[in-house]
Amino acid sequence: MKILVVNAGSSSLKYQLLNMENEEVIAKGNCDRIGIGGHVSAKTGDGRALEADCDFPTHTEAFEKLVEVLTTGETKVIDSMAEISAVGHRIVQGAEVFKETCLVTDEVIDKIDSLAELAPVHNHPHALALRACKKVLPEGTPQAVVFDTAFHSNMPRKAYLFGLPYEDYENYAVRKYGFHGTSHRFVSAELAKVLGKDLKDLKIVSCHLGNGSSITAVKDGISVDTSMGFTPLDGLVMGTRCGAVDPSAITFVMKKHGFTPDEMTDYMNKKSGFLGVSGISSDNRDIQAAADKGNERAQAVSELLTYQIKKYIGSYAAAMNGVDAILFTGGIGENSPEVRAAVLSDMDFLGIELDAAANNVRGKLTKISTDASKVACYVVPTNEELLIARDTLALISK
Ligand code: ADP
DSSP, X not given: OEEEEEEEOSSOEEEEEEETTTTEEEEEEEEEOTTSOOEEEEEETTSOEEEEEOOOSSHHHXXXXXXXXXXXXXXXXXXXXXXXXXXXXXXXXXXXXXXXXXXXXXXXXXXXXXXGGTSTTTHHHHHHHHHHHHHHSOTTOOEEEEETTGGGTTOOHHHHOOSSOHHHHHHHOOSOOOSOHHHHHHHHHHHHHHHTSOGGGOXXXXXXXXXXXXXXXXXXXXXXEESOOSSTTSSSOOSSOOOXXXXXXXXXHHHHHTOOHHHHHHHHXXXXXXXXXXSSOSOHHHHHHHHHTTOHHHHHHHHHHHHHHHHHHHHHHHHHTOOSEEEEEHHHHHHOHHHHHHHHTTOXXXXXXXXXXXXXXXXXXXXXXXXXXXXXXXXXXXXXXXHHHHHHHHHHHO
């Protein structure tokens, strides 16, 4: 059985085709630059590849190209789309409407589109891709939607409510939603498996650290708090996002620069974070290299990031009345022994003891704490596409 996983953005359509018998990737790629030209990069599991410029005025043409690269030419892996049992889509914002994975109907697509105000960059493109996919796929191919917010949808009120007037929650749905839920759900379940325990008996702090970063407190298998908020801007300092800032500083800076709300949103999302603080780069590798050479602003970024992560671990340990395990995932979490070591050092008040030799690892499921450590610390590579494919399969098998 083959499942196609689609992650659509405003100008890109990333995909993976998975064989669910062995959960291996048959093909993956990206139809990019939608609306501003067009480019396809495609790879097959057996090493064939294609890079080509195309013309993608809309998501529909990008989807047609996706079908073409899967079914014809150098990157052909299937004879026709009829071989695909279902398509699973990653959707960023499900708000209070979608609390779990569900099958796609016209009504579901319209609802996702109607949530665009809460996720302007993501939900409308998702709806465009869902409609394009329906147009291009053989009639009756089931499609499922898996929401980044769903894993956090059982957070208690004390974690999701802001201290704004309650009417803003009631009238405008202003609250914490949290994101990266698919990743936190996948890695926390993987960790429970490795520990040989039931997820329902564990208190886990899950640190997803990438270009976008979030930390989630997973208690008894439920996300009880998470660092991202109303949008993916809240919480930790990120590649180009500022993370949590005193709201008054935002209105102050807006006035100083004469920014409109949209300009300020752009400033906080694209010009802040590692990039804005360092003035060098949004990429952790560049920051690390510059910090090693003595660049003070790069050093400030590293300090800021690791200090904030430490504080989240401490606060979530308090929120859960303990912590059994801490896991690191995402580009930085999986690949930066330096960040992990800085986070886990001087944490003996929690009984954390890092195994420095084991921590010297990249991208592999690894225990990085000593056997004596009271908290088990792990690197757990994430795989959101696999979870989306599993969810889709489970839904169509019902
Ligand atoms: P996204 O959030 O866009 O999915 P990723 O999870 O791919 O991003 O994470 C990207 C980040 O991971 C970048 O800051 C990058 O520098 C960092 N990263 C990737 N590989 C390494 C590495 N070997 N060492 C340190 N940082 C790394």
